[in-house]
Amino acid sequence: MxxxxxxxxxxxxxxxxxxxxxxxxxxxxxxxxxxxxxxxxxxxxxxxxxxxxxxxxxxxxxxxxxxxxxxxxxxxxxxxxxxxxxxxxxxxxxxxxxxxxxxxxxxxxxxxxxxxxxxxxxxxxxxxxxxxxxxxxxxxxxxxxxxxxxxxxxxxxxxxxxxxxxxxxxxxxxxxxxxxxxxxxxxxxxxxxxxxxxxxxxxxxxxxxxxxxxxxxxxxxxxxxxxxxxxxxxxxxxxxxxxxxxxxxxxxxxxxxxxDNEHESTLLLNRKLAPYQCVVACCHQGNKLNDLEDLCLHISNVLLRSGLRLKSENMIFTQCFNKMEEELYKCDSLGIPYAVIVNESTLLNGLLKLRSRDATLEETIHISDLPNYLLQIFSN
Incomplete structure (x- = not known):
């Protein structure tokens, strides 16, 4: 407690x-x-x-x-x-x-x-x-x-x-x-x-x-x-x-x-009411930086146009995996329910990870399914 x-x-x-x-x-x-x-x-x-x-x-x-x-x-x-x-x-x-x-x-x-x-x-x-x-x-x-x-x-x-x-x-x-x-x-x-x-x-x-x-x-x-x-x-x-x-x-x-929850630094806000519902994150290896930045901005714009609230000014873009994990935990402390995680392979196959704040688990989805899938989650 x-x-x-x-x-x-x-x-x-x-x-x-x-x-x-x-x-x-x-x-x-x-x-x-x-x-x-x-x-x-x-x-x-x-x-x-x-x-x-x-x-x-x-x-x-x-x-x-x-x-x-x-x-x-x-x-x-x-x-x-x-x-x-x-x-x-x-x-x-x-x-x-x-x-x-x-x-x-x-x-x-x-x-x-x-x-x-x-x-x-x-x-x-x-x-x-x-x-x-x-x-x-x-x-x-x-x-x-x-x-x-x-x-x-x-x-x-x-x-x-x-x-x-x-x-x-x-x-x-x-x-x-x-x-x-x-x-x-x-x-x-x-x-x-x-x-x-x-x-x-x-x-x-x-x-x-x-x-x-x-x-x-x-x-x-x-x-x-x-x-x-x-x-x-x-x-x-x-x-x-x-x-x-x-x-x-x-x-x-x-x-x-x-x-008041069992997580050390997580704010379990109702996902429908959270001021920020999603954040876009990318952990890259120093390659194709311009393409990855463009993709992250595109995903952010698609999600914003669908009506979701994003903390867009603090998009996570780093070459260090530990740094990205640190930033994601900061998002948990802000009560942001989901993080969309992009990497270099996303440019090839369109697959990305969707990380849940509540369980810190990740699921793989295709970029084309992203807005509708998230909207369905937030409407339930």
Whole structure:
């Protein structure tokens, strides 16, 4: 098992994040670096495409950029009175005069850290991040189905996070206990859970999911009239399920998880989300250098055009086998899933090696099969 100091050093040296360790062993001053920001961008895109509280319901998107907005990440029920929530329902109104349950919409909100009521929403301090990005999903459903849809959403979201890890058992659901003060003010039937990642040195939050059965008094007349016009004609308020992800905190949690493995210096990032998915390497014997360089550039361009992300500025080209092995291990520490290895015989027969980060094993494939084969791997 790696010590926390080793984990932080590994993430810092690979330019994913920086952090310090508090006197009580907590993770402090956590900040995403260049590669960590790139990973968070991929996580955001993946959330937009695949994260859902109900996969059978089409998602609507509302992007809100409000650096001066106030976000209380500690209060899990007051959102039903927020302008953001009511604006989302009005967005549904604008798209359809007869919106039927269920309905889902997503919002991306960027908030200046000074406007957060709770700076450390996770179990470590990320207050050095000036702008925080929150990912919200709202799911309106019939009140009679609220509880069952709430439990279904928990399972779906937990599985979504488990797919990022080589050890899915790290992720678990933790029921949220409302304080005695808040219990008297939350609507009856309100429930909430937190999805957490349990690591040897910390337990980190990645997402919160809350069910709130709405009352008609929570909403204005126009919204009530809209929501009452549902497919079954009942004049009732829906239940709402809300998911909240602090993108910077969740990205940091996933990065810490990826270092927690049995390999000495390998970052086991999910291959779909890795900032760099492939690197081209060549160990030559000093012959046909121009041809080999041209071939490596051609392979890089083919892979880039196919949509894969390459660390092209650091293409490995060396005459020393040990040097190439050293560079490949550096790629492992960056979390790059695959390396395409070219040699002089590739110029003659078109065969090259494909090296896997996770197993450090190599398989032989023909250059003509390369882009489609890799795309198939990354799509699974």
């Amino acid at each position: 790696k010590q926390l100091k080793q984990v932080i050093e590994a993430l810092h040296s690979s330019q994913y994040l920086s952090a310090s360790i508090g006197s009580n062993g907590s993770i402090n001053n956590c900040k995403l670096l260049e590669n960590g920001i790139k990973y968070s961008e991929q996580l955001l895109l993946h959330w937009r495409r695949t994260h859902s509280l109900d996969k059978e319901v089409r998602n609507s998107f509302i992007d809100i950029i409000e650096d001066d907005a106030l976000v209380d990440s500690n209060n899990r029920s007051n959102f039903i009175f927020s302008k953001q929530f009511h604006d989302g329902i009005r967005h549904l109104c604008s798209k359809s005069a007869n919106q039927q349950y269920p309905a889902v919409w997503k919002t991306v909100q960027k908030v200046h850290a000074n406007h957060l009521n709770e700076v450390a929403s996770n179990h470590f301090d990320i207050s050095t991040t000036r702008i925080r990005t929150y990912l919200f999903t709202y799911y309106l459903t019939h009140p009679a189905k609220g509880v069952s849809d709430f439990f279904k959403a928990q399972r779906e979201c937990k599985i979504w996070w488990m797919r990022f890890s080589t050890d899915p058992s790290k992720y678990y659901l933790d029921p949220y206990k409302f304080s005695d003060t808040s219990e008297s003010t939350v609507p009856p039937g309100t429930q909430s859970i937190t999805i957490k990642s349990k690591l040897p040195y910390a337990t980190l939050d990645v997402e919160s999911i809350t069910l709130v059965p709405l009352l008609k008094t929570h909403l204005d007349e126009k919204i009530n009239a809209f929501l009452s016009n549902n497919s079954i004609g009942e004049d009732i308020a829906p239940a709402v399920i809300r998911s909240v992800i602090d993108l910077q905190a969740a990205t940091s949690a996933v990065l810490f998880d990826s270092v």
